[in-house]
Amino acid sequence: MTADAELLTVPEVMARLKISRSTVYDLIRTRQLASITLGRVRRIPAHALTDFIHARLEQEAA
Known part of the structure; x- marks a missing residue:
């Protein structure tokens, strides 16, 4: 997995x-923050966390 x-x-x-x-x-x-549910567990794709951080940095810079 990459x-x-x-x-x-x-x-x-x-x-x-x-x-x-x-x-x-x-x-x-x-x-x-995007996530998926697999059965009863919640998982967050690493790229979704990265996207969230970038979005917050852009909001702070504006």
Whole structure:
């Protein structure tokens, strides 16, 4: 699997962004962070996290 196709768990996203579990789920719920559900688990594509970070950087720069 390539880095672009890597699927991250919620705890991995929490660690990378240094935010709480509820904040990650809020970002998912408000569609600011894309995710997929596989059975009963939620996964975030690595590229979706990168896109989210770039979007936030652009918002901060504006």
